[in-house]
Amino acid sequence: MRWATRSGAGLLMLGLAACGTLPRHAPAPASPAPPVPPPTTPTRPVASKPAPPVEPAAVTERSPWQRIREGLAMPGCDHGADAMRWAHRYAASPRRFEASWTQAMPLALWVLDEIERRDLPTEFVFLPYVESHYRPLPGRGDQPAGMWQLTATTARGQGLRVSADYDGRLDLAESTRASLDLIALYEEKFADWRLANMAFNAGEFRVRRLIEPLGGKRLSPDELARLALSRTTHEHLDKLMALACIASDPARFGVQLPEPAASDRLRSVALARPVDLRVAAHLAGIDVDTLKRLNAGHLRTRVAADAPPRLILPAPQAQRFEALSADLPDALWSDWRELRTRHATDVASLASAAGVDANLVGLANGLSADAPIADGARVLLPGREQAAPAPEAEHARTAVHVVKSGDTLGAIARRYRVKLAQLLRWNALTATTTLRPGDRIRVGPPSS
Numbered sequence: 001m002r003w004a005t006r007s008g009a010g011l012l013m014l015g016l017a018a019c020g021t022l023p024r025h026a027p028a029p030a031s032p033a034p035p036v037p038p039p040t041t042p043t044r045p046v047a048s049k050p051a052p053p054v055e056p057a058a059v060t061e062r063s064p065w066q067r068i069r070e071g072l073a074m075p076g077c078d079h080g081a082d083a084m085r086w087a088h089r090y091a092a093s094p095r096r097f098e099a100s101w102t103q104a105m106p107l108a109l110w111v112l113d114e115i116e117r118r119d120l121p122t123e124f125v126f127l128p129y130v131e132s133h134y135r136p137l138p139g140r141g142d143q144p145a146g147m148w149q150l151t152a153t154t155a156r157g158q159g160l161r162v163s164a165d166y167d168g169r170l171d172l173a174e175s176t177r178a179s180l181d182l183i184a185l186y187e188e189k190f191a192d193w194r195l196a197n198m199a200f201n202a203g204e205f206r207v208r209r210l211i212e213p214l215g216g217k218r219l220s221p222d223e224l225a226r227l228a229l230s231r232t233t234h235e236h237l238d239k240l241m242a243l244a245c246i247a248s249d250p251a252r253f254g255v256q257l258p259e260p261a262a263s264d265r266l267r268s269v270a271l272a273r274p275v276d277l278r279v280a281a282h283l284a285g286i287d288v289d290t291l292k293r294l295n296a297g298h299l300r301t302r303v304a305a306d307a308p309p310r311l312i313l314p315a316p317q318a319q320r321f322e323a324l325s326a327d328l329p330d331a332l333w334s335d336w337r338e339l340r341t342r343h344a345t346d347v348a349s350l351a352s353a354a355g356v357d358a359n360l361v362g363l364a365n366g367l368s369a370d371a372p373i374a375d376g377a378r379v380l381l382p383g384r385e386q387a388a389p390a391p392e393a394e395h396a397r398t399a400v401h402v403v404k405s406g407d408t409l410g411a412i413a414r415r416y417r418v419k420l421a422q423l424l425r426w427n428a429l430t431a432t433t434t435l436r437p438g439d440r441i442r443v444g445p446p447s448s
């Protein structure tokens with residue numbers, strides 16, 4: 001999304017894009033129910049006699065791809081030749097396409113849940129993939145940022161905070177809320193989900209100017225393709241339809257769509273106070289980079305004071321975080337500093353030298369109180385760290401490589417003489433990430 005819009009929260013409509021008077025997901029006509037005679041005896045226990053507890057049966061979660069197929073509401077494969085060309089381009093390398101969805105799965109599940117909760121067409125689960133491949137891309141100034149690629153002006157208009165410590169455009173929950181609010185608002189205005197998608201990319205007023213002279217006429221795919229909007233906007237819709245087409249019939253394209261792992265299901269955990277993100281990762285039992293990728297809106301090493309008081313964690317680790325964080329004193333939730341050891345030592349010795357309890361130091365570092373620590377290891381100890389430069393200054397000094405056709409992550413790392421692992425960490429990527437021409441890749445650390 002590469003434009004600015006006025007503030008406004010959209011009310012969800014119950015109309016299908018094809019016709020504002022039809023239900024979005026029209027149910028099959030129901031036959032009149034035959035009259036039911038009044039029961040002579042109760043068929044279930046009365047309220048005063050609750051049934052004995054029953055051991056819950058194991059429930060297998062439905063495939064997200066089946067859920068998506070059941071919620072599709074747009075033409076998909078029938079949108080036109082350009083959409084089909086994009087479908088074949090996406091599926092040209094099935095393994096890379098599948099790997100990109102494996103990486104995106106935790107965030108995509110979150111978005112799918114929210115789309116279903118709002119009863120929106122499930123095609124919009126593909127919108128962050130079109131925008132960013134579900135990567136929380138940083139921005140600068142009013143340039144688009146986050147997996148939904150919102151500008152700062154649009155984000156603030158939707159109630160998101162964008163500050164030196166926190167960027168709501170990079171926050172999974174907040175950016176998803178704001179983006180789906182906009183999509184619902186545009187469908188309310190244009191009575192067509194296709195136009196809602198175009199407005200998300202090109203801007204409400206640009207689309208409105210073209211549509212108003214048509215008097216509410218329903219546009220065919222050919223008429224839609226002739227609207228005087230940019231090629232980028234038309235391709236934006238073509239890509240959305242292409243991905244929906246692949247999801248509706250993956251075998252047609254030789255693609256095997258990945259199913260989620262248990263750790264892909266995310267959960268929001270309420271925080272009583274801001275917490276150091278590194279400590280939070282150790283308490284949850286996940287690596288710091290994973291926690292920061294799931295909570296990318298926080299631009300410092302701790303949860304920002306002006307951000308929503310929560311963390312998003314893999315569901316299996318959320319309970320562990322809640323249990324262990326209860327043992328952390330209030331005063332030690334956010335003030336930690338990182339140091340590198342100059343010789344081999346252990347947690348107890350470091351804690352003793354710092355005058356703090358060894359159990360707390362071990363807890364914050366994900367170690368036992370008597371665990372050994374290697375020479376050169378990075379360790380967290382209580383205390384404030386020196387403030388890092390503001391993100392705007394960081395971005396201004398960070399070199400960026402714009403991906404061209406044929407570029408690979410390994411080649412980019414060699415060109416800029418950095419390690420591939422560093423490149424992946426700076427950009428929240430994995431070695432299997434699919435690069436597209438025009439992608440912007442950091443080639444230096446944010447604080448360099």
